[in-house]
Amino acid sequence: xxxxxxxxxxxxxxxxxxxxxxxxxxxxxxxxxxxxxxxxxxxxxxxxxxxxxxxxxxxxxxxxxxxxxxxxxxxxxxxxxxxxxxxxxxxxxxxxxxxxxxxxxxxxxxxxxxxxxxxxxxxxxxxxxxxxxxxxxxxxxxxxxxxxxxxxxxxxxxxxxxxxxxxxxxxxxxxxxxxxxxxxxxxxxxxxxxxxxxxxxxxxxxxxxxxxxxxxxxxxxxxxxxxxxxxxxxxxxxxxxxxxxxxxxxxxxxxxxxxxxxxxxxxxxxxxxxxxxxxxxxxxxxxxxxxxxxxxxxxxxxxxxxxxxxxxxxxxxxxxxxxxxxxxxxxxxxxxxxx
Amino acid sequence: xxxxxxxxxxxxxxxxxxxxxxxxxxxxxxxxxxxxxxxxxxxxxxxxxxxxxxxxxxxxxxxxxxxxxxxxxxxxxxxxxxxxxxxxxxxxxxxxxxxxxxxxxxxxxxxxxxxxxxxxxxxxxxxxxxxxxxxxxxxxxxxxxxxxxxxxxxxxxxxxxxxxxxxxxxxxxxxxxxxxxxxxxxxxxxxxxxxxxxxxxxxxxxxxxxxxxxxxxxxxxxxxxxxxxxxxxxxxxxxxxxxxxxxxxxxxxxxxxxxxxxxxxxxxxxxxxxxxxxxxxxxxxxxxxxxxxxxxxxxxxxxxxxxxxxxxxxxxxxxxxxxxxxxxxxxxxxxxxxx
DNA sequence: CTGAAAGCGCTTACAG
DNA sequence: CTGAAAGCGCTTACAG
Numbered sequence: 001x002x003x004x005x006x007x008x009x010x011x012x013x014x015x016x017x018x019x020x021x022x023x024x025x026x027x028x029x030x031x032x033x034x035x036x037x038x039x040x041x042x043x044x045x046x047x048x049x050x051x052x053x054x055x056x057x058x059x060x061x062x063x064x065x066x067x068x069x070x071x072x073x074x075x076x077x078x079x080x081x082x083x084x085x086x087x088x089x090x091x092x093x094x095x096x097x098x099x100x101x102x103x104x105x106x107x108x109x110x111x112x113x114x115x116x117x118x119x120x121x122x123x124x125x126x127x128x129x130x131x132x133x134x135x136x137x138x139x140x141x142x143x144x145x146x147x148x149x150x151x152x153x154x155x156x157x158x159x160x161x162x163x164x165x166x167x168x169x170x171x172x173x174x175x176x177x178x179x180x181x182x183x184x185x186x187x188x189x190x191x192x193x194x195x196x197x198x199x200x201x202x203x204x205x206x207x208x209x210x211x212x213x214x215x216x217x218x219x220x221x222x223x224x225x226x227x228x229x230x231x232x233x234x235x236x237x238x239x240x241x242x243x244x245x246x247x248x249x250x251x252x253x254x255x256x257x258x259x260x261x262x263x264x265x266x267x268x269x270x271x272x273x274x275x276x277x278x279x280x281x282x283x284x285x286x287x288x289x290x291x292x293x294x295x296x297x298x299x300x301x302x303x304x305x306x307x308x309x310x311x312x313x314x315x316x317x318x319x320x321x322x323x324x325x326x327x328x329x330x331x332x333x334x335x336x337x338x339x
Numbered sequence: 340x341x342x343x344x345x346x347x348x349x350x351x352x353x354x355x356x357x358x359x360x361x362x363x364x365x366x367x368x369x370x371x372x373x374x375x376x377x378x379x380x381x382x383x384x385x386x387x388x389x390x391x392x393x394x395x396x397x398x399x400x401x402x403x404x405x406x407x408x409x410x411x412x413x414x415x416x417x418x419x420x421x422x423x424x425x426x427x428x429x430x431x432x433x434x435x436x437x438x439x440x441x442x443x444x445x446x447x448x449x450x451x452x453x454x455x456x457x458x459x460x461x462x463x464x465x466x467x468x469x470x471x472x473x474x475x476x477x478x479x480x481x482x483x484x485x486x487x488x489x490x491x492x493x494x495x496x497x498x499x500x501x502x503x504x505x506x507x508x509x510x511x512x513x514x515x516x517x518x519x520x521x522x523x524x525x526x527x528x529x530x531x532x533x534x535x536x537x538x539x540x541x542x543x544x545x546x547x548x549x550x551x552x553x554x555x556x557x558x559x560x561x562x563x564x565x566x567x568x569x570x571x572x573x574x575x576x577x578x579x580x581x582x583x584x585x586x587x588x589x590x591x592x593x594x595x596x597x598x599x600x601x602x603x604x605x606x607x608x609x610x611x612x613x614x615x616x617x618x619x620x621x622x623x624x625x626x627x628x629x630x631x632x633x634x635x636x637x638x639x640x641x642x643x644x645x646x647x648x649x650x651x652x653x654x655x656x657x658x659x660x661x662x663x664x665x666x667x668x669x670x671x672x673x674x675x676x677x678x
Numbered sequence: 679c680t681g682a683a684a685g686c687g688c689t690t691a692c693a694g
Numbered sequence: 695c696t697g698a699a700a701g702c703g704c705t706t707a708c709a710g
Contacts, residue, residue, distance in 0.1 A: 011696065027696080046687085049388050049458040050392050052702095095438065113384070120388060352680075352705080355704065355705060385703085386703050392688085393705050
């Protein structure tokens with residue numbers, strides 16, 4: 001920068017002001033040109049660390065998603081969100097720092113704390129789906145502006161409407177005529193979204209006057225293996241089941257395998273509906289009926305919201321569009337009754 | 340930091356030295372304790388931006404993967420690698436900065452250049468698979484230590500053995516007795532890996548004395564849709580084909596759908612072999628035979644290698660284990676001859 | 679073993 | 695419209 005100033009025959013202050021597009025103080029067009037040219041010739045690029053030190057701004061946004069035991073559980077959804085966060089950040093000139101804090105002995109890992117206090121972060125997008133612990137609180141303690149994905153207990157969040165999604169799942173199956181339904185869920189005290197999805201299911205049943213006594217529940221753990229096991233269990237113990245309502249697509253894909261292994265045709269013998277509409281869900285055999293939550297829009301929404309929070313505004317949280325995607329794994333139950 | 344020094348009744352210099360575990364200068368245990376305690380009580384955490392400014396070290400490692408047009412082409416593999424890079428970084432106290440540079444009018448985007456010159460990066464892991472442009476060169480110009488994934492023209496790389504993988508694909512199919520083989524590849528002038536895979540295929544054929552005149556090739560573009568289209572084309576135009584050898588799993592999954600749509604049974608009527616062993620490839624119907632390249636180990640390997648490069652060492656590049664994973668989409672061709 | 683002082687590369691009141 | 699100077703929070707020769 002000194003070199004630039006010298007070459008343009010101005011002071012370092014002037015160079016700095018022109019290069020940072022200081023809104024105050026106008027400069028003669030001529031000076032500006034001299035500085036800009038000099039910078040270009042020298043190939044000057046600002047040192048962000050120095051700028052960050054003094055301005056308190058780093059132009060770095062953090063995205064954190066907890067690592068739970070060994071399960072990168074919602075990996076695909078996280079990737080989708082991450083991809084779009086990266087695009088949104090880069091369009092706005094921000095860099096993206098990624099971290100996946102874990103819990104060791106019930107405490108957040110030191111590395112995350114260290115990041116929060118590093119001065120590196122202008123803001124944080126927190127993927128905070130787990131009921132049992134929060135990545136948000138420490139961030140708030142450090143005064144870092146934050147926006148949350150996956151949980152609605154924070155003033156600023158971006159989410160799908162999980163309750164509505166669950167309702168759509170149940171409505172679809174019930175309208176098709178299914179009454180004996182296997183529900184593959186997630187443990188109640190794990191994720192916000194899972195709880196809401198199931199609540200939506202139950203509320204629709206009661207609204208439609210359908211008894212949930214012939215709903216049989218078996219929980220999985222996000223993975224397709226657990227979906228396979230749960231489906232196998234349900235279909236074996238409750239042969240009257242004609243449809244499987246599954247809490248996420250990964251487990252639904254497992255359920256699809258279970259049906260195949262048991263020699264059941266989908267959807268003729270058994271209907272299956274998932275939740276998430278992963279990219280791969282259109283490619284299953286047969287293609288999966290599921291719930292879409294426009295995750296491809298979440299990243300942009302989260303970044304935009306975060307930047308407004310930084311500026312002291314109070315943006316309103318967003319519930320993204322949720323809709324039923326009917327493909328080929330659902331149909332009316334066979335009239336013949338039991339399989 | 341000043342507060343810590345004051346509280347511990349030492350100079351700022353001393354506090355700094357103790358807190359950074361300066362290898363030189365020993366300190367009386369008592370002083371050290373005083374400083375450490377003071378730091379703990381105050382909840383002192385270093386400002387990394389300042390440290391970075393002076394030391395020239397940021398403790399940030401960058402991972403970049405190019406965004407090619409609108410195709411987040413190897414998205415799943417990238418995620419797998421990214422996940423493990425993140426783990427490896429965090430275990431070593433490094434943070435991870437993510438960027439996905441694009442090309443605008445043939446030039447790398449300004450945002451990437453800005454990142455390179457920001458002083459934020461201690462090193463770079465570059466996912467550089469595309470033959471047509473390189474993210475590596477600009478990094479080297481800025482003198483940033485770098486390690487490459489997906490390309491072996493750089494001194495330091497981590498890769499799978501794509502040539503061997505292609506050879507394994509072909510060998511498997513040929514040993515089963517297939518001679519009329521549809522090859523779904525990628526354009527020759529796109530990716531290093533794709534080219535090598537195909538070369539392995541061809542070399543094995545000639546080594547086994549099998550004519551490749553009954554190999555029919557049709558290229559896709561990574562996506563399952565393109566795999567579906569290519570498979571459909573091949574199976575329609577060359578009904579004598581008994582096996583499909585596909586350059587990646589995403590396209591293989593599309594091929595699986597094509598077979599299904601055409602009423603062909605896999606593997607009885609048509610065998611299919613993919614490449615990558617994506618997490619979802621075990622969950623297809625039927626489960627996909629494919630090539631595994633231990634991608635779950637690449638992240639750790641890349642980070643370890645990068646850190647050694649930073650220290651001025653010259654680590655040897657790594658070619659990761661590549662092996663055939665036989666599942667249920669391949670079998671001997673039907674003896675009856677044509678379908 | 680410990681401290682005073684300079685300096686990393688930038689920005690920003692404060693003067694003019 | 696422009697410059698001299700202080701300072702962001704830390705580290706590191708240089709002395710003692």
